[in-house]
Amino acid sequence: MMELIEDGYEYLRDKTLDSIAEVGRIAMLVGDTFRKLGRGLRSFGLVVEQMDHIGVQSLMLVFIVSLFTGAVAAVQAGYQFANVVPLKFIGSVILRSVIIELGPVLTALIVGGRVGASIAAELGTMRVTEQIDALDAMAINPVRYLVVPRVVAALVMLPVLTIMANTIAIVGGWIVCLTTLDVSTHTYVTSMKTFFFMKDLWSGLIKAFFFGGIIAWMGCYYGFRTEGGAEGVGIATTRAVVSSCVLVLISDYVLANVLFRFIFNS
């Protein structure tokens, strides 16, 4: 019995220490990225290449997801408004829920799945096939060469993708309004204009910026720490995706508080 308790204690202690160490290592990777930022940006070609991977190649996915997000938002709003709120307000509800929440968060979640997985799998494979060691051996810093371009590209592209997602979602909502809710384009647009606040848009884009960092850093971190062969790459990929999605949602809550209570509270 005592042994069982001791084993349990050791297990918990090791797990706790591991988690603390993990947070520390992630923080060190983030710090390292900033230190290498200047030199990393000089290889601008690598950044552009990653912008294509992370941004341009996610366009179709973001397009489809946001079109339906907007459509669902309209359907749901229509259903919940029924006999309670006049449908002329539907534009503003769709607009604000999309630009504050749905656009940035859903974009981050799907891009996190697509890009986080691909970064972790690529860097993980590079790790297990000694390509990252080879960079070190050639006196090329792997953080500068691999992490900086991915992080910078994600920081830039997530807000860009979010702007696109917002636009498409509003179009999706508009299509539903026209076709099934009997709301005219004029009513839809007027309602959006009346309740549009610039700070809503900004808060969404600031969140998207942070989400971009989370996705790229998680992918790079788990990719770099891959051990073993194909199995290790699989584990790294899963961890990168799961952790970035969870962190996106947690930071969404934190950022919402910070942004609306302290920064945009006027």
Add this chain to the structure above:
Amino acid sequence: MIKIRDLKIKLGKKQVLDGVDLDIPTGKTVVVMGRSGTGKSVLFKNIIGLMHPDSGSIEVDGQEVVGLPEKQLNEVRKRFGVLFQSGALFDSMTVGENVGLPLREHTKLSSAEIAKRVTERLEWVGLQGVEAMKPASLSGGMRKRVGLARAIAMDPAYILYDEPTTGLDPIMSDVINRLIRSLQQRIGVTSIVVTHDMNSAYHVGDELAMLHEGRVVFTGTPDEARSTSDPMVHQFIEGSSEGPIKPL
């Protein structure tokens, strides 16, 4: 000249290197041999600072590299070319981009000059017209040769070979062995070859060092290795499962 003294490293609970002493004289090829798992690759990674020892010293041309900050360590690394076991080519790049990468990163050569150097180094390793190919479409032997071309792109003073003939057919192994020899003669490079392939060891080595249980238990010329009375060395070079070294 590389001087390794009392190098110790523990990985997990295992004392992988337990006081390694080894000299690699300038212009010579030293073969570090030993069974799989005796710490050959760990020793190799310590020399270029991919792993850091718990204690001991590694001097490269009189400069201590253990504990060196990254910036100075990178200056030392630029004097090394490394051929990894799998070639470690970047599969997102073409062969030409792979070989040219250290030149693009560390020199101010124009892209025409880099292309010229890349072609030349690929020719040195017996490859022509492969610049535009992707590593995935190359055979194992070709990948190693491209890896070697990349390792010598910067005219290194030292080349480290990690299991250069592992996984190759006997004919390709001979090609690689001859290349290691010819590079030593052509550019007077100092080489460390980590291997358990005795054919290769005899062929390329000026000196052989045997690593066993984290220590160097034998150093000598290939002839001395052949005629040694040390039962451990004898067993290893004969490739016998009977003797003082117990198969695990």
